Amino acid sequence: MLDLSRERRRMVDVHLRRRGIHDREILAAMREVPRETFVDPGFEEFAYEDGPLPIAEGQTISQPYIVAFMLEMAEIGPGDHVLEVGTGSGYAAAVMSRIVDHVYTMERHAGLAETARRRFETLGYRNIDVRTGDGTKGWPEAAPFDAIVVAASGPGAPLALQQQLDVGGKLVIPVGDDPDEQRLLKVTRTGASTYSEEDFGAVRFVPLIGEEGWQEDNRIRSSRVSPLLPARSLPQMIAAAAEPLPEFDDPAFVEAFDRFADRRIVLLGEASHGTSEFYRARAWITRRLIEKHGFTIVAAEADWPDAAAIDRYVRHRPPSPRADMPFQRFPTWMWRNAEFAAFVEWLRAHNEQIETPASQAGFYGLDIYNMRGSIAAVLEYLDRIDPEAASIAR
Template sequence: MSLSGKREKLRDPFEIARNRMVDNQIVARGIKDPRVIAAMRKVPRHLFVDEALWDQAYGDFPLPIGEGQTISQPYIVALMTEALQLQGDEKVLEIGTGSGYQTAILAELARKVYSIERVPSLVERARRVLAQLGYTNVVIRLGDGTKGWPEEAPFEAIIVTAGGPKIPEPLLNQLADGGRLVIPVGDEYSQDLVRVTRVGKRLVTENFGGVRFVKLIGDHGWRA
């Protein structure tokens, strides 16, 4: 290996672990979208968790990020992202910025990402990490995500990274014609991951199976 090649490897010591994660946890489980797969290979997941957890960052499980929140299991991130069917030109709304990892994946795949987080410390950390990684197509704000972001609507894609008792009505209202909304819906302990596609005035719902997320807190979700 050339000296420049060695330097490249040293700059990203987690590349092998990240590729193993994609091969074993994502591709092997049926994720097929090449753009999603490429984004998962690129984004350094370990930077979105505390340094003490870096050695676990590419494992097949969620991890705590503080404030009672988690960074989702890599497969679930890939599954939800693939379900959005992003082509690269979309304006995306993300409810629940959390660590910012899902935000970064979306930023690789869409034109613009608007993300809402209700925990101030998570907002600041996500902004810092995303800025360090050079993402300029992301806007994050503090607020109640269940109300959406009406002044920027409609959105071609909406993703909700917390489980709600029902789909918040404001999010449905902010979904563009032909747009997709992906959200976990159920009780406090388990949910079904559903995709809602707006076709004119109709809403077409598909079920992607059982998942478990933290609670979606807000006026149109669970009460704090």
């Protein structure tokens, strides 16, 4: 039997975590559940590639990222009761079962439902119930649900599913009148008869067949689905996701970034590219991550030999013998400002209090603007480390 545990870990690290999936329980569950068990024979070696794979009945097993993304949207957690519509291979239900209290999963193809049931039994996943039937009607006797995840695209969100949500529950479903223009929708039940909707962008799923979905033989929509909200533009989605921040001198400003303390890399970007407000915000955030959370690398969009001059200064090392002054080429305006100078002085003072050089925070450039300066820096290094290689390079 193939041992794909390393590929499974790589899938989580590369295809999920690096693409923005941060829910630890989802990541842990997908690191545990063997996806190769849920693909058809002959496809095991492709189980951890980030793409859908064909299964029986003309259906597919969704790509790992979209499974993780939908579960993160559904905000599932321990103690939850979750309904899945579209069991398919059973993989998503298996992942959810490692997180929530109980999973109810529905599949209209009896063969797929039975295969999934056997897989759950083999793996010892005993908190999953499987039913064959019309998933658009839901599972009324098991309702209300904390979350409902639909793995097929309907013309809208079935009313039966919305009504089976608990207050605060989430329904995640791909919707769209055109099979080539589907949107991933999250419906939240906000009250006894009130709901809110969020649009998470374009997706592609197999059709949701059922009384409150599409008909089997032709794509006629049921009247028992909610009308779709107009698709939101990218600026509208950004505005909806944006968080207001307090003033820089308010302790709550830097505290807002403590949520990233466990990340290996934190990226700071903005749209203005040169305002005093951005430079001040970047400095305060970076200081917080260094002082409070032990970050030791500041990497900037700067010419790397020029940044190395700053690095030597902030770490109290002797200057380079290079004759030319750093930051003489584009983009000088990004670094010749009072805000950046103040940050450099702070970083130097911070490092002065740290006895171990390896624990000091360094400043590094990630770009090349001055080719001549870069060549000179490489030759200078080779002169010290490998003179023969330096001679060849010249």
